[in-house]
Amino acid sequence: MTATQLEFAQYPSANPTKEADRAAILANPGFGNHFTDHTVVVDFTVDAQGEGGWGNARLEAYGPISMDPAAAVLHYGQEIFEGMKAYRHADGSIWTFRPEANAARLNRSAARLALPQLPEEVFLESLRQLVGADREWVPSRDGESLYLRPFMIATEAFLGVRPAREVSYRVIASPAANYFGGELAPVSIWVSRNYARAGRGGTGAAKCGGNYAASLAAQLEAEAHNCKQVLFLDQFNNNAVEELGGMNVFFVFRDGTLVTPALSGTILEGITRSSIIQLARDRGLDVQERVITLDEWRDGVGSGDITEVFACGTAAVITPIGELKDGDEVISAPDPSAGEVTMSLREQLLGIQTGKVEDPHGWMTRLV
Numbered sequence: 001m002t003a004t005q006l007e008f009a010q011y012p013s014a015n016p017t018k019e020a021d022r023a024a025i026l027a028n029p030g031f032g033n034h035f036t037d038h039t040v041v042v043d044f045t046v047d048a049q050g051e052g053g054w055g056n057a058r059l060e061a062y063g064p065i066s067m068d069p070a071a072a073v074l075h076y077g078q079e080i081f082e083g084m085k086a087y088r089h090a091d092g093s094i095w096t097f098r099p100e101a102n103a104a105r106l107n108r109s110a111a112r113l114a115l116p117q118l119p120e121e122v123f124l125e126s127l128r129q130l131v132g133a134d135r136e137w138v139p140s141r142d143g144e145s146l147y148l149r150p151f152m153i154a155t156e157a158f159l160g161v162r163p164a165r166e167v168s169y170r171v172i173a174s175p176a177a178n179y180f181g182g183e184l185a186p187v188s189i190w191v192s193r194n195y196a197r198a199g200r201g202g203t204g205a206a207k208c209g210g211n212y213a214a215s216l217a218a219q220l221e222a223e224a225h226n227c228k229q230v231l232f233l234d235q236f237n238n239n240a241v242e243e244l245g246g247m248n249v250f251f252v253f254r255d256g257t258l259v260t261p262a263l264s265g266t267i268l269e270g271i272t273r274s275s276i277i278q279l280a281r282d283r284g285l286d287v288q289e290r291v292i293t294l295d296e297w298r299d300g301v302g303s304g305d306i307t308e309v310f311a312c313g314t315a316a317v318i319t320p321i322g323e324l325k326d327g328d329e330v331i332s333a334p335d336p337s338a339g340e341v342t343m344s345l346r347e348q349l350l351g352i353q354t355g356k357v358e359d360p361h362g363w364m365t366r367l368v
């Protein structure tokens with residue numbers, strides 16, 4: 001058995017959720033509130049010769065993790081994660097979207113957090129294992145999916161500050177409806193002036209827990225101002241738009257051009273973002289990855305040059321941005337009756353993911 005192909009031992013739950021209870025959850029899943037019956041675990045250890053490797057791959061019942069209180073993740077936050085979805089198609093088969101891209105991003109995050117590389121095949125098999133065991137949990141209604149959360153944590157009990165030699169990779173799953181709840185509606189955004197999300201040389205491009213912990217104070221400010229998400233600006237106070245707390249941002253201009261902030265090392269490289277760039281270019285649209293400032297946003301909306309602004313990410317897919325609050329100033333959303341490009345890209349992307357429209361780039365992978 002090579003390191004890239006592991007046999008997953010099977011320890012199915014002795015006490016799975018009763019069908020009626022699962023049906024009640026699936027009737028109103030919300031987002032991130034309920035978890036399926038199983039989890040997948042793969043452990044990384046370093047042997048006496050200093051050689052590291054993945055092993056002890058298993059499917060087991062979902063439940064609390066037993067861990068030494070000195071485990072490195074609890075002290076130094078050596079942790080990374082991914083977020084993706086499994087979709088039930090009309091024929092009952094279950095698919096996921098661009099999992100190789102998530103595997104690659106997990107490994108880029110791992111490199112930044114000094115965690116071990118996980119072979120792509122182990123990543124893909126972990127998804128097949130979990131979704132195979134918990135297939136009944138994959139919702140079938142429009143707009144719903146099974147959210148998959150792969151993550152990697154440093155479990156070694158050791159208080160020195162160095163990369164842990166014991167690491168655990170896991171996947172959990174949660175049935176999901178619309179991230180913002182209810183019907184699709186524009187989200188209101190709060191401009192964070194007191195906090196930055198990332199700085200040059202930092203971890204902004206990695207999907208690590210610490211980035212999200214650091215965003216919470218800004219998120220609280222947003223909520224205090226009746227906004228749903230935070231917009232982070234660049235670290236140099238040049239008013240360059242970076243991204244939202246959990247989503248990338250796009251602007252649609254009157255001439256059809258799409259603009260999104262360039263990847264600068266401080267922005268998470270969204271898989272939805274890169275898919276939108278591709279789909280827009282397929283349509284012959286000009287897509288620019290460049291600096292775009294708050295001033296350009298304000299002036300563009302004022303002059304009518306910017307006709308649509310939207311946020312995108314796995315959880316919320318593509319969601320129009322409503323008004324933007326910057327202290328006492330409000331930059332209104334472009335004409336709410338617009339939104340054609342936003343909605344048609346959303347429809348195409350969701351259509352590909354749910355198997356209703358052609359998948360021209362072979363982005364979908366069947367899991368079950």
Ligand SMILES: Cc1ncc(COP(=O)(O)O)c(C=O)c1O
Nearest residue numbers: 246247248268270271272313314
């Ligand atoms: C900070 C941040 N930016 C962007 C995204 C969008 O990434 P993706 O499209 O891969 O979900 C996410 C979500 O994962 C995120 O947490």
